[in-house]
Amino acid sequence: MKAMRKLLGLLLLSGGLYALPAHAEGYKPVDIKPLDPAFFVPKRHDGRTYMITGGARGIGGATAVRLAREGANVVIFDVLAKDAAETVAQIRQEGGKAEFVQGDVRKNADVQKAVDHAVATYGQLNGALNAAGVMAAISPDAVFDYQKQKSLLPTPIADAGDEYFDTVMDINATGVFKSMRAQLKPMLKQGKGGVIINICSIAGLTGLAGNPAYVASKHACNGLTRNGAIDYAPYGIRVNSVNMAATETAMTDMAMKFVMAASKENAQSTVPNMGRTKTLSLLAYADSNKRQATVWEQAAVICFLLSDEASNLTGGLYATDGGWTAY
Template identity: 55%
Template structure:
């Protein structure tokens, strides 16, 4: 069974290309093997030369030496990768997450490696959490220089909870006419309100501190274009795009640069979770018509022999570049770190 056929089947059940287009190669290969009773074909893409992914261990020594950086959503995925690399580059890291155990583990690993870091447990949609993360940056490390507002969700289920589709399906992504208030409210709360409140707390201090700085908001390719089946996610990521541009105008005066990164097809635990929810939904619904799978791959994914997703390390490399002094002339931009998805 070809990967595209698998995706079409999933899309008929979920009508959700914002998630089904973000599947890892491992999912497709496993499905191919299960359907065919053997190993998946060696080649799937159309290219003749693969681009090797950046090593997750790569870093630039001392690039953030003496700087303090807040990273929201530090428990896993891109947030955890960013927190670890920032610490290796000399930063003091304040990690924030509502998944307490995993967030604490990320920060604990940094400290054990000799880095400087502290963990704040909480929800970025709550003022108390945002105020506390800034307070920790200032009281423990003496100030705040950069922030990576990475926390985000794709569905309305608490991301630290195990999947129980029968109980959670009212919180799962759906087309507009089938989407619940709870799904909409929860996704908007984290992705839009959470970024706003994080920005507000960070900027209050950075303006007062008056030493400039930079902020990167983590958006999505769905904040640059339309996707089917995930109305709250798409709307919330468009909100991140607007917040980024608006804030960049207001804070250039203070020497604070604000940009966003907008990825497609990236192998993260959030996408893994979405895949599981989609498969559960497909099993229950039996499928239906969908327009959402007319386009699934980025340019680089389509060309790669294994149709691999982008990696967290590849995305984090751009995030940290934009935070760094190397990006001194860049602000107010929404970068499509999407492997060429929005190009064609």
């Protein structure tokens, strides 16, 4: 029995009961080439107007650029004026149409201002991407300082403070609710249907060690997605979410710095670090450089879900996670 248990343990550690590396049979590993940032589908979103919260940079910014290339009018809503100005400038230089409204998704007046601006400028609102989100209670453009910001960063429930939890919930959950509420009203009034995509996360599909507020808020984001899909299907409005694992963004960069700082501080701990039980998606693990997803890979799925090609898709929580939730 002991020998059997030992063999089972070795098999599990080596990757599974039946798994053998493919190259052992003469096949060579192949990296998947990331999508070309310049790729787009011409005229797919011609004449449509989309509001993008958190559209200044990252996944929201890449989606704004691609939607404009595909013919859409884009209204970026974000707290980051400098980054938003750069994204709007890029879109206009490429011949696209874009506007920027500065504001905070936690403030009803700000959200309504962006919706009103979209309708006043372009005559209608056909869809929205809700990409604004945070992992910690610090400003998106703050300089990382672990010791000074420690109480505002992700931490297990027993040690988590109110400011950390409340801020993340207010932006990621309540902010999505307030955004959807404002975005739905003109779509209903127009009577032409519409589409909303919410950026949630693998943290909205599974647990994620040491991130209680992020996990709770992203589960709420997915809950809002499903309820929106149910309530507004009769009006021709589709609602879906995308749920990514590590993607090359400023938020991921901050998370990496936080993990490294926390690991260094707790280096002498004898308690197992549950965050290390799974650190990579399937595709990242298989890649020779362990690369993260790119913002353009995420934007590709979002632009598809916003388009008529996804006419039969609503209420879906799409795992754009490189296989993270597959195992």
